[in-house]
Amino acid sequence: MSNKHQYISFLFLFLLIAPLSAQKTRKQLEADRKRLKKEIKKVNKLLFDTQKKEKNALEDLKDINQKIEVRQKLITTINLEAKSLTGEISGNEKKLKKLEEKLEALKKDYAAMIYKSYKSRSKQNRTMFILSSKNFYQAYKRVKYMNQYATFRKKQGEEVVIQSTIVQQLNDSLQFQKQLKDSLLANEEDEKLKIETDKKSQEKLISQIKKRENKYKRELRNKQKEEKKIADRIDKLIRDAIAKANAKKGVKISKGFALTPEAKALAVRFEQNKGKLPWPVDSGLITRRFGRQPHPVYKGNYINSTGIHITTEKGTNAESIFNGEVLAIQVQSEGKKSVLIRHGNYISVYNNLENVYVSAGDQVKTGQALGKIFTDRITGKTKLIFVLSKNTTRLNPASWILRR
Structure with a gap:
């Protein structure tokens, strides 16, 4: 067999096996279904029930896309x-x-046993059976046999009852499973109808955006420029903090913090909690993921996200995800603020705050309130931009916090 054919055969086998290894149990699927239903409720509450001062088709499209994505899942x-x-x-x-x-066979055996017992039921027959023994030992064996037979008959009767109960329970379980399946299929059809309605709204919004393409593209560019400015300022602040901290220790390293034993221990504990760190808000919904993502309408345009955007309820505070020290407070445009917390050589950043409750140099604990998150008067949304890095290398925060 040629190398090419071997490769194709291997690839086919891999594609066949891979989905099987990733299969989930029904309990896991049930848990996923319940989680996604909760997420749809959050989407409706945080993205669609907010009081918007004015409509923005681009923003509304982003929201409807998220709703469709969750519903498809x-x-x-x-x-x-x-x-x-x-x-x-x-x-x-x-x-x-x-x-x-098995139950039918047991019932037949038991019926035959009962009939046999009925035929020899009289005491006279049993007595004669014993008295007709050739000797005492045979009489003893016959008495013992009769007792064993009575015990066996009793056990057979009990086995019939047990098996009948098992059959009934399995029958009940089957009925429940069939009802659950019917309910799931009805639920699926209902979700399909809802997604069709959402897709019609999606098409209308795309049509509106295309009519005013220049306006929305200009707004998009301005927003991206503003986000880049904020990211650059934070990056510079971290670089300066690293240089300043290392200069105090007489260390020439510029790529990362030179750690004291205490700071190193803190960083190790932070690393050990990867995937288990608490969210920076009590309740929220990730409305923009980390990294470079294609724009939902404009082909060739990309959104570069330095962290994750978490939409939450109005009046919510941003909370520290781990013990650490306030590295800096930075004021952005329109008076919005950012809090940077250092955890050894890890830095968590909480952007888009209306006001802050901490100062540079403060020691903070896990879950401590850092500041109130800004609520946009136009969109009506309360959104935290949460960024995480190791020294100057940005990380995906979603990989570090608990999955909800």
């Missing part, structure tokens, strides 16, 4: 859960058939 999860239930129902039906066959 929900439909996929429901479908997988229904398929898993189909497998369970099929397996249980086979089990039920075998159990019913």
